[in-house]
Amino acid sequence: MSSTSQSLRLRWHLVRLALGTLIPVVAFAAVVVFQLARAEREAVELRVLRSARALASAFEREMSGSIRTLQALAESDRLDRGELEAFLEESTRVLRTQPSWRHVLLISPDGQPLVNTAYPWGAPLPAVADTESFTRVVETHQPVIGNLAVGQGARRALAFPVRVPVMRDGALRYVLTAVITPESLTDMVTRQAPGNEEWTRTLVDSRGTVAARTVDPARFVGQPASRSFLEKTRVAEQGVFANTSMDGVPVYVAFRRSQPSGWTAAVISHRGALDTPVTRSMLFVGGFGLALLLVSVGGAWVFSRRLERSITEAATAAAALAEGVPHHMEPSSVRELTRLGEALERSGRLLRERERERDTNLAAAEEARAEAVEATRAKDAFLAMLGHELRNPLAPIVTSLELLRRRGLAGTPEHEVISRQLRHVVRLVDDLMDVARITRGRMSLHREPLELSSVVARAVEATAPLVEQRRHALVVDVPSSGLRVLGDADRLTQVVANLLTNAARYTPPGGHLQVRARASDGGITLVVEDDGQGLQPDLLPRLFEPFVQGPRTVERSEGGLGLGLSLVRSFVEAHGGRIEARSDGPGRGSSFTVWLPGHEEAVEQSTPSERREELPPATGDASGEPLRVLVVDDNVDAADGLADLLELSGYQVAVAHDCTEALSRVDALRPHVALLDIGLPDVDGYGVAERIRERMGEASPVFAALTGFGQDGDRARSHALGFRHHFVKPIDFDELNAFLEAQRPGRSEVA
Template identity: 40%
Template sequence: MPDAPDFRRLFDSLLSPLLVLTPDFVIVEANRAYLTATRTDRSIVGRPVFEVFPDNPEDPTADGVANLRRSLETVVASGRTDTMALQRYDIPTAEEGVFAERYWSPVNAPVLDDEGRVTHVVHRVEDVTEFVHLRRVGREQRRAAADAQMRAEGMEIDLFVRAREIREVNEQLSRANAELDAAGRRLREEQRAKDRFIATLSHELRNPLAAATAATELLALDMPEGHPALAVLERQLGTLARMSNDLLDGTRAVTGRLELVREPVDVRSVVEGACADIRGLFAHDGRTLDVRLPGAPLLVDGDRLRLAQVLTNLLSNALKYTRPGGLTEVELVAGGGEARLTVRDDGIGFEPGQAEELFGVFMRAAPAGPDTPEGLGLGLAVARTVVELHQGRIGAHSDGPGKGATFTVALPVLASAVPRPPRPAARPVSPLLSVLIVEDNADLAATYHTLLERQGHRVTTVHTGADALAATESGSFDVVLCDLGLPDIDGYTVARRMRARPDGGRPRLIAVSGFSRGTDRALSRAAGFDAHLTKPLPLTDLLEFLEEPGEGAD
């Protein structure tokens, strides 16, 4: 593909004198033909046109400035091209106060933006002084003939010049359209590559997070009396998991590919669960989390996990910007056909005019520092996208720095529906399951193996897809926990081959992966998996899931 043309060079090489002006008539560009015709140089750029080219003070009838100003104002006001009559407009010479007589054939054309507003005016002229002078030579008849000839030649020249300009503009537009198409294809490919990169990065982050989370749970089992380090590990691993989720969901939010799985949801139970999950973090450093909920269910048509993510992000934001000993209040009320959730803290607050900016991607209420922990600045952007996908609203308010912050979410409620109840707390599970773990991360595989054995299950662990197929060929398993990103064949292929066997319907196939996009879940369902769980997977969630053999987690 040939290199894109240098449009500045093209502009400078045009034969017609061209001047580019702002809507208030300041010169922003002039080509060589114009500088030559007006005996000027590039020092005129940046100056008002009528300062550079005033009327000739020695000519009391001079009206060049008035006529040109009228034409330019017409173009700016109407957004349409204005062709001027033949004009006398003398130009200054190198000698101070001396002007040279000049006649011009001007055309002024607007440059419009996407909204139809005039951003620039292109002033094109042709120097017809010689034709005018011909009319002054000889007798009246000769002058009349010369005048007629001049008009004819002027029209011919003008037609020729304009036809040439139209042809050049059409060629430039064709090249520009081709370049835009190519640029669009490149941008789409770059976006797809970025999506693949973010998904892979998230998967790679989740593998060590899952292993560390499982190892922490194993330590908790070995130390039932507890240990201060365990609480630190749990808090920090939870923070890393939320940052990993925000990284992936932030990309989905920006590109409009965040997905919902809708059902009738009791917002009250969502708030209860999210606050229970994060309450332990608030207890650290003496912070208080006060929750006030209505007595009756409050139903919306929504995605339970995404709505919990909204509240978790708001609470995480309050946790970051509330000092030790601070108070965060969560209140859920109903009214006006809406469920209204408020998260209020007494933290560092922000400037009132900054409220809308907080929901931008990578935006933070305050720079990171000793009193404001690091973060990606994605949580509020993801929260806004999720709320708007639910046809709701989210906003922020603060009376100023040091005066706390209030975040409010409003969601339309359902007139009547029966919500799916949230899963109950984990119960003791049956020790009779035969489980196959297919995981190439040796640390994670070994930890899951130990955790499940501690619960009484019979556990076998393999690290490749080929070994998984061999193990299920020779042995009988109730459940297969299979990673998708295996080193030899992927988990989708493992599932398809297992399902293709005569007894392929028996084992319960569960995908456990860091890949969690909607397309990943669709592929796992199509391959034959019964459920798709996302790493890092807490042991309580896994055990709860294993004791409900008929339920999926897509």
């Protein structure tokens, strides 16, 4: 492969080396200089900010003095006696001592002016100018500094009020106001600025109007500040930011907002005063660095010509060795190039050896992969057959136990032991099949909006016999509504039931179990706690792995395969949730916390158990004729037991064990429903259904599969071939009865 057109000559690599060496050095120097300049700039910013704080403090002192003077005047006994004319004279005397005041007002709480030192007693008085500040005093009974406004008098001059409440016996009697001119503020602001300083100082009221300015106050006082200034100063108490002045000049603004008046003191400086040091420093570093780079590049260019000749000779030797042609490399002044020639020859030999080893390893890997694929197929086939073979003998046992119960022969302790242990075996088979599906990535969820309380109720009902047997106290604290999830009701019920079963099994008799759920973290948290034997710390990290169990004890004689918690985690994660376990150690109980995403938009829906209608006993249809059912199963015990059970329920039943016998029974019975075992000899259940349809035509019965194969592919196939339902052995008799009742003539639409 040739890449000459994309490569660079050695001299250019040396140039790049020189650049790569010097650029970081120059960049580091630039960063250092920049940091120093920025530190200097920050010092200037801090000085400007301190100046803004000093201006705000001066304004606050000035206003505090005016407020104290007004508060002293408000204590006049003439106000107590209602001698307002005498109070006017007293206010006039006080006004002469306050150069910043224009005049003094006394206003009633309803806003009626009573005294104005700008008008003689008895003269008509103008209305209140800044009603906002007046209203705040009336509402808060606290001193208030108003905003700049145009007066209501004949002069229409700019001013702002300082108002204090006049309180008597806890009630507001009057509002006393000093009207202050912006010129007095300009004088105060000017006193804060040294004579040789170029900074502009400004006071802005809480509404954003310029009240004082050291530069050109006649032009800007009374004008609104810029929008950008107001946006920056209203988000923080103080700070420094870049802006454009009211003159249109780029500036930096340092501000401090005074409290509680809401006025803002600002100090404005040209950007050049802060940016110039950084700019000069960067120009100096850039120029110096460029000079260094030019010198280094020139030296690298000259040196590279000598080195390039030796490398070209080494490349020629390498090409000759690749073609198997001996080539003598001339001695080089560079020792590394001489060693390179020797290494190239050795590399050729090693490369050929490695290629032979690679081919051998690839062949072995391909053979191992083929074996693994075949082993996976064999395992899947084995698991499917295992499920079928385990379920087939379980079906007649379950059917026989149900027959004993219905015939009143199941009241013995031995019957309860057999029933309990049989349920345990069925659960082990179901767990094993679920793990197989999850391992192959074939688990499917039938999601629907539902309340978590319905899931917990079903799980509690399923585990109630074990909880009662071990005499546990179970507390369920789950709201009946408000905890909605979008999930598979059966899988979520299995999650809660597995956690409750573990808690009951690993807690000594008479223990305490608790299930609680709450909304949290944008979802729903479900906690199952117990005060049982707890968990070993070294077991917690592996607790949710398949086949992991704690040490067996006598109390754990019913221990399973170690698949329950693995299934729980798989089901929870398939719903987008997570689960974690916690225990303080052996003998101190354990806690399992499940988090599931909420589903706020879910509509109220009933659980499957709530949706199941109460069906009447199987006494026949409206005409009195019983429902006719054909059972076809090559397992004689299972078929006969199921037939006996259906007959006890009032159905008319016929039994067949193969295709030929099934066709003969069809002619005699004319069934409404046919329950067909899929794994029949000679002709399977699908073939039997096809032959029955050919014989009966439109009068064909409703077909349902009765099989030990319960994987998703099996269900999909039976549905595609026209089977109305897929029952997995051992059969759920309540589910079977509901299905049969739905197939009665006149009710087929319900099925």
